[in-house]
Each structure stands twice: as structure tokens, then as C-alpha cells.
Amino acid sequence: MKTSTSYQRVGIMGGTFDPIHFGHLVTAEAARCEFGLEKVIFVPTGYPPHKKGCLITDAEYRYQMTVLATNSNPFFEVSRVEIDRPGYSYTIDTIDEFSSFYGSKTELFFITGADAILEILTWKDVDRLLCECHFIAATRPGFQLSRFEEFRPKLPAEGRHRIHLIEVPALAISSTDIRWRVRNNKPIKYLLPESVEEHIYAKGLYRIHSSDVYEKG
Numbered sequence: 001m002k003t004s005t006s007y008q009r010v011g012i013m014g015g016t017f018d019p020i021h022f023g024h025l026v027t028a029e030a031a032r033c034e035f036g037l038e039k040v041i042f043v044p045t046g047y048p049p050h051k052k053g054c055l056i057t058d059a060e061y062r063y064q065m066t067v068l069a070t071n072s073n074p075f076f077e078v079s080r081v082e083i084d085r086p087g088y089s090y091t092i093d094t095i096d097e098f099s100s101f102y103g104s105k106t107e108l109f110f111i112t113g114a115d116a117i118l119e120i121l122t123w124k125d126v127d128r129l130l131c132e133c134h135f136i137a138a139t140r141p142g143f144q145l146s147r148f149e150e151f152r153p154k155l156p157a158e159g160r161h162r163i164h165l166i167e168v169p170a171l172a173i174s175s176t177d178i179r180w181r182v183r184n185n186k187p188i189k190y191l192l193p194e195s196v197e198e199h200i201y202a203k204g205l206y207r208i209h210s211s212d213v214y215e216k217g
């Protein structure tokens with residue numbers, strides 16, 4: 001039973017989700033259970049600054065696939081906050097929005113892959129970001145935890161303890177590989193939820209000359 005002084009923890013899982021796959025879902029669920037998160041909000045990115053010049057599927061399709069993939073888990077939600085915000089999607093802006101929405105009694109935990117966390121020093125307002133929220137960095141196959149421990153001292157001293165590493169069951173799945181598989185008529189079954197697979201084929205996503213793919217940046 002909660003009292004008015006109790007804190008809650010909310011997870012935020014950011015990603016391009018082009019498309020969302022079981023690696024993302026396993027990671028979010030592992031983080032939720034291990035850190036006692038009330039829920040995990042999936043935030044498909046609008047215009048990711050680190051993927052400038054890459055081919056990215058229309059945000060509406062990525063949003064729809066994220067909704068389809070998450071709707072069987074009552075602890076998962078999907079937010080349009082980055083999709084609806086004009087300009088590049090910076091994590092600090094998203095965290096600021098959620099912080100003001102949830103207030104000071106909620107601790108935010110940004111869930112990411114451990115590979116992505118090694119890039120954190122390039123993220124906008126990293127010092128403030130590390131003060132505003134915690135990070136849960138999930139290891140992906142091929143990632144050595146020692147790489148992060150060597151990197152940790154480079155982070156701002158006040159925030160470096162807010163990065164927590166978790167190991168998730170090894171799933172060597174990536175969106176890049178799924179897109180490649182579709183383009184090359186390889187199976188994608190069992191790499192992502194069936195509803196997402198159906199959506200990909202129904203909308204003709206990831207075919208090389210598809211008009212739903214365009215260049216950003």
C-alpha cells in the first residue's frame with residue numbers, strides 16, 4: 001500500500017524501433033522486474049541525431065509497430081512525445097517532459113543498450129541528464145561489461161553512479177538485421193512479435209525502393 005510520501009519508479013525505453021523486436025521487449029521487462037519499475041514507457045524517437053543521414057521508416061509506422069508489440073503487457077505504454085516534437089529528438093528534452101509530468105516523487109530510469117551508453121558523452125546536456133535520471137544499461141551479446149567499467153571514470157563524478165548495468169538473456173537480434181532479412185527474403189519469424197511481422201508485410205516495409213522509407217537529416 002502506497003503512502004503519499006512514497007516514491008515511484010518509471011522506466012523509459014527509448015529507441016528508433018525500426019522495427020521493435022524481442023531484444024527490446026526482453027530488455028524492458030528485465031529492467032522493470034529488476035528495478036521495481038511501476039511501468040515502462042516506450043518512446044519511439046522522432047529524428048534521432050545519431051542517425052543523421054540514415055534511412056528511417058516513417059514515425060507513424062514505427063509508433064504503430066511499438067503499440068502492437070507492447071499491448072499484451074499491462075506494464076508497458078507507448079508515448080508519442082518524441083514523434084510529435086519538432087526537430088531532433090534529444091533524450092534530455094524527453095526526460096524534462098516526463099519529469100515535469102510526473103513530479104519530484106517519481107524517479108525516472110532510462111533503459112538503453114550498454115553499447116549505446118558508451119556514446120553517452122556525446123549526448124546533449126549529459127551532465128544534467130545524469131542528475132535528472134538513472135540509466136539502466138543492458139548488455140547485448142558481444143558486449144563486455146569490463147568495457148563499461150573502464151569507461152565509467154570518464155563520466156561526470158556526480159552522475160556516474162546513476163548508471164546501472166544489467167545482463168539480459170542474450171538475444172543477438174537487431175533491427176538492422178531484421179531489415180536486411182526482409183529485403184533479402186529471409187525469415188524474421190521468432191525475432192519479433194507476430195503482429196509486428198504482419199504489419200511489416202502488410203505495409204511493405206523494408207523493401208529497398210519502398211516509398212515509406214526516406215532519408216532524414
Ligand code: ATP
Pocket residue numbers: 014015016017018022023024027111112113114115116138139140141168171172173174175176177
Ligand atoms: P538498429 O540496428 O537500427 O540500430 P537496434 O536493434 O539497435 O536497431 P534501436 O531501436 O537502435 O534497436 O535500440 C533501442 C535501444 O535498445 C538501444 O539502446 C539498443 O542498444 C537497445 N537494444 C537493441 N537491441 C537489443 C538487444 N538485442 N538486446 C539488448 N538491448 C538492445
Ligand code: MG
Pocket residue numbers: none
Ligand atoms: Mg541501435
